[in-house]
Ligand SMILES: Nc1ncnc2c1ncn2[C@@H]1O[C@H](COP(=O)(O)OP(=O)(O)OP(=O)(O)O)[C@@H](O)[C@H]1O
């Protein structure tokens with residue numbers, strides 16, 4: 001029985017009655033609840049997917065990494081201070097340490113004959129040794145022969161002067177110990193912590209270090225990219241880190257592993273004679289370092305700058321054009337068959353796969369307009385520099401890609417302005433343009449902006465069309481003008497994820513975070529602009 | 539080149555607007571047929587008639603507002619100051635500056651109250667004291683005292699009746715000759731309606747007013763002349779049935795359809 005009874009009216013039997021009505025109402029409510037549940041599930045699912053994505057990225061961006069340097073910073077500095085002009089790290093190093101009062105070289109007996117005259121047979125404690133502190137160690141001296149790196153470090157920590165070790169040794173303080181193997185390779189060393197590191201080296205010193213350690217061929221290659229003499233100190237430092245210090249990443253661990261399996265990781269590092277350090281792959285350095293073949297030293301500076309350049313061109317090209325077209329189509333063009341044809345076409349263009357735009361850009365901007373896009377027409381760059389595969393081409397191609405979207409969203413925003421406002425304006429006798437300029441546009445700006453920014457965000461994340469028009473795969477020089485070669489963040493991310501080495505996945509994750517941050521900034525700017533436009537409208 | 543129109547009241551008194559053989563189509567739909575109507579200067583002319591008979595359509599032809607409707611097509615002529623406003627040399631912008639319009643729904647600009655009134659004058663290149671013009675216009679519609687302290691606030695922050703008065707102030711700020719009003723009180727309560735009606739009577743001293751209304755009492759109260767439109771039931775085309783001094787139309791209508799309508803036996 002229902003709660004309420006109907007008045008006995010004509011046709012009352014056509015309506016559900018009593019219990020029938022109640023159960024019907026309940027069923028309607030249940031249906032509503034089911035829908036609400038479904039909607040909630042889809043929201044939760046979306047959130048879940050987003051969280052997983054973010055978790056994955058964050059998981060790879062922070063974590064332990066086990067690294068072993070080929071050459072320590074201290075050694076590099078010391079070698080540099082000793083004016084080494086030779087690339088080889090062989091026993092000739094002895095000569096280089098000659099005159100350095102703070103070094104001792106520990107040699108095995110087999111090498112003793114190879115030692116230059118001045119050093120032969122000089123016993124510890126001798127006046128010469130007091131100057132150079134070079135020890136030639138006979139096989140019988142088990143203590144020094146058995147020096148491994150750990151022992152060396154202990155030794156350096158325990159005593160600050162040689163005399164602390166053996167009373168008859170000199171009183172000079174210990175700063176560095178070399179251990180030279182039988183084959184003459186400088187194999188182990190240890191240094192006191194206060195020895196200067198790379199940061200203390202100036203531009204000239206860094207240049208010298210590079211010339212010492214890099215092969216002539218490699219030097220030439222770098223010189224072609226950008227003359228060594230013109231490079232900044234930061235750039236040189238990065239090169240030294242990459243090519244001379246050559247840290248080798250033995251293993252990387254995810255954030256989760258780093259938190260859960262810390263002991264294992266430390267043990268592993270110890271067994272490898274390397275150090276485990278907790279590393280954030282996303283650092284300020286990562287943002288400002290150029291690209292590099294070594295993941296640990298690679299940065300996204302070039303890709304980030306490339307993205308900014310390209311997106312600037314895209315915005316300058318497509319936003320005014322798109323908004324202009326939207327205004328024209330909505331406010332000025334007459335609605336005849338031609339106008340409808342144009343609109344249908346624009347709608348279809350918005351759905352064309354982006355790779356097609358890449359092909360279009362390749363044909364038009366890269367090939368047909370090479371003269372312009374390579375800058376050779378303006379005498380900016382030599383034609384072979386990047387041919388038409390430049391920032392300009394990329395920006396214009398992405399501009400074409402998002403132009404239809406900007407037009408369509410712009411039209412929507414303009415169409416949403418109520419006609420009563422237009423009538424009010426025309427009613428006081430304004431022209432069409434005055435109406436558009438003073439009433440329609442101010443109302444439509446927030447909507448237009450939202451559409452444009454969404455389109456620009458899409459362009460920021462585009463990869464395919466840029467691959468087609470030929471983004472560079474490796475550049476370590478900043479793009480400085482429209483006609484430079486370029487790479488952009490998504491392409492960089494793609495390339496890094498495709499590398500076999502695990503550590504590239506870490507920097508790819510860091511780069512993804514940077515891209516996400518960039519998108520967030522773009523959208524936040526849109527919201528700000530939008531709010532400003534809305535508040536100005538009173 | 540001299541403007542097509544002169545400012546101020548038309549010389550020779552008589553009629554401010556003369557519509558002859560006026561017809562309007564919306565696409566294929568013949569909305570209004572063959573209207574011959576004279577609007578006397580400095581009088582209030584009311585247009586009444588059942589819904590859908592083309593009152594708004596006719597009113598909008600008087601200042602070429604129908605130009606904005608893509609499908610609308612107008613035939614015949616509307617003479618203003620001896621010039622056909624549909625003539626080839628006439629710019630609708632100049633027409634609308636002299637024949638202003640107030641709409642059924644209050645539609646202030648989403649700008650400040652001051653700007654609502656000043657904007658029209660500004661785009662027409664008014665060189666006088668803008669603040670004085672705004673104050674005068676607002677005083678004329680009896681809104682000044684209510685808004686003088688908040689001229690920089692949004693026009694949309696006013697009440698419906700205030701908004702409508704603001705719209706009237708906006709219309710008269712450009713010093714038009716004729717003010718067209720399309721059901722200006724339909725969204726207002728009786729008090730606000732009374733305000734607007736008083737205002738119309740006031741304005742009639744200086745302006746020619748054409749007002750569309752559904753409210754028979756209103757037509758009887760405020761108008762000097764009344765035009766009754768009706769609709770031909772087969773084609774839904776509107777036509778002018780009868781026009782004359784309001785007293786005569788209400789007391790002794792010539793056409794039985796008018797009689798039926800004003801006595802409430804129709805629609
Ligand atoms: N923009 C338009 N496009 C097509 N037909 C229209 C348009 N505007 C009005 N009409 C038609 O023209 C006829 C007259 O409309 P109009 O608005 O002039 O009527 P009205 O007399 O003002 O009615 P109401 O009293 O309800 O406002 C109606 O049949 C309407 O459907």
Ligand SMILES: [Mg+2]
Nearest residue numbers: 593594595720
């Ligand atoms: Mg109407």
